[in-house]
Amino acid sequence: MTMKTLGIHHITAIVGDPQENVDFYAGVLGLRLVKKTVNFGDKVRYHLYFGNEGGKPGTLITFFAWPGAENGKVGDGQVGVSSYVVPIGSMNFWEQRLGKFNVSYTKTERFGEQYMQFEDPHGLRLEIVEREEGANSEWEFGGVTRDVAIKGLGGATLFSSQASKTANVLESVMGFDLVANEGDYTRFRSASDLGNVIDVLSTSIGKGVNGPGVVHHIAWRTNDDTEQLAWKKHVENDGFDVTDVKDRNYFKAIYFREHGGILFEIATDGPGFAHDESLETMGESIMLPEQFENEREKLEEILIPVKARELE
Numbered sequence: 001m002t003m004k005t006l007g008i009h010h011i012t013a014i015v016g017d018p019q020e021n022v023d024f025y026a027g028v029l030g031l032r033l034v035k036k037t038v039n040f041g042d043k044v045r046y047h048l049y050f051g052n053e054g055g056k057p058g059t060l061i062t063f064f065a066w067p068g069a070e071n072g073k074v075g076d077g078q079v080g081v082s083s084y085v086v087p088i089g090s091m092n093f094w095e096q097r098l099g100k101f102n103v104s105y106t107k108t109e110r111f112g113e114q115y116m117q118f119e120d121p122h123g124l125r126l127e128i129v130e131r132e133e134g135a136n137s138e139w140e141f142g143g144v145t146r147d148v149a150i151k152g153l154g155g156a157t158l159f160s161s162q163a164s165k166t167a168n169v170l171e172s173v174m175g176f177d178l179v180a181n182e183g184d185y186t187r188f189r190s191a192s193d194l195g196n197v198i199d200v201l202s203t204s205i206g207k208g209v210n211g212p213g214v215v216h217h218i219a220w221r222t223n224d225d226t227e228q229l230a231w232k233k234h235v236e237n238d239g240f241d242v243t244d245v246k247d248r249n250y251f252k253a254i255y256f257r258e259h260g261g262i263l264f265e266i267a268t269d270g271p272g273f274a275h276d277e278s279l280e281t282m283g284e285s286i287m288l289p290e291q292f293e294n295e296r297e298k299l300e301e302i303l304i305p306v307k308a309r310e311l312e
Contacts, residue, residue: 003234004175008153008195009219009251009267010049010060011082014072015122016212018046018065019306024120025050025061027311028101029084030144033283034273036306039064040248043292044302049250052152053139055273055282057221057251058194059152064216067304071123072211076161076204077261079215081117081125085154085194088130091116093148101311110199111180111187123213129154133193142310155197156218157185160260163202169258170198173238174220192221207261217255219265225252231266249276249289283308 015021025031034055039047045066051059061082074080086094091114098105098118105118117127134151144150160166167186170176176188176198184203190196208214222228225245232242232254240256251267258264276287286303288296 002175003231005190005220005222005266006192006196007058007190007198007221008156009057009221009265009269010051010062011079011153011156011215011218012062012064012265013082013124013215014069014210014212015063015065015120015124016069016071017067018048018063018304020121021048021063021065022306022308023311025063026308027142028097028103030139030141030149031061032139032141033308034060035250035287036283036285037249037287037289038292038299038303040246040289043295043299046303046306048306049273049283052137052150054279055250056152056194057267057269058192058196059137059150061153066212069212072214073206073209074123074125074159074214075206075208076159078159078208079156079218079262080159080201080205081127081157082215083115083154083156083197084126084128084150085131085134085152086128086150087136087148088132090148091128091130094128097144110185111182119213124215133196135193141308152194155195155199156215157199157201158218158260158262159201159205159208160258160262161204161207162260163200163204165259166262167200169238169264170200173235173240174264195221217263217265219253219267222266222268224268224270228252228254228266228268235266 031050035049049062115127137149179187185199188198243255246253253267
């Protein structure tokens with residue numbers, strides 16, 4: 001059976017202080033805080049979601065907040081770099097924007113594209129690239145206007161302990177198309193216009209360690225529940241152990257770890273983020289899954305108050 005994911009649904013990383021996280025991704029990068037909820041497996045810690053105006057799959061980066069935890073180490077078995085795509089002609093704006101907030105960056109070229117690379121306050125490796133494809137974001141915040149705003153995820157660079165096997169999984173299991181090889185990188189592409197470009201680093205940089213500043217997992221898109229079950233069978237037929245379906249309230253998810261140690265998720269596009277609060281007010285209040293509602297008062301006392309705010 002031939003199956004092809006459209007590309008990235010979301011990337012989930014680990015950070016430290018949650019307000020620092022919100023200040024950077026909303027205040028500096030201008031993304032929308034689309035959901036404040038908790039880690040369903042660790043309910044006393046936030047799970048924060050950022051994306052475009054509606055939290056469309058392919059625009060989402062999410063964070064488990066572990067305040068006070070020891071920093072992780074970027075390495076094999078992780079998404080090493082998360083890429084954001086911006087409109088053509090907006091790179092000068094982003095150079096000035098990062099400079100304004102004292103975010104150091106470097107420039108590099110890969111597969112004929114210019115990248116601006118930098119880190120968030122907790123050490124997560126990010127980069128910005130200009131591309132024509134992908135609709136402009138409709139979200140404006142803190143001086144980031146629609147004509148220059150981040151459209152969504154451009155893709156990711158995977159660090160693997162077995163790069164050739166990871167590349168094979170992308171192509172033969174997930175249905176990405178091989179584009180080219182350049183230096184230490186192999187590039188793959190999916191059919192979507194966002195979250196569609198994946199580079200695999202062919203060299204090992206040593207094993208990564210979980211903690212603030214690293215990516216926990218990468219999620220691939222599937223249309224709906226029925227297709228997700230087909231994915232589960234498809235991946236299992238390739239010899240991987242796949243979890244049962246997990247209801248994450250805003251999507252359903254299955255997980256498996258590929259040969260190079262990277263945790264892959266396959267997530268449904270729906271139901272999305274506006275079913276438990278309005279599109280207009282998303283991200284303002286803490287939204288809890290039904291099983292935790294009876295503990296709301298206790299959890300709101302434990303969780304550090306956070307909000308999206310414009311920065312000077």
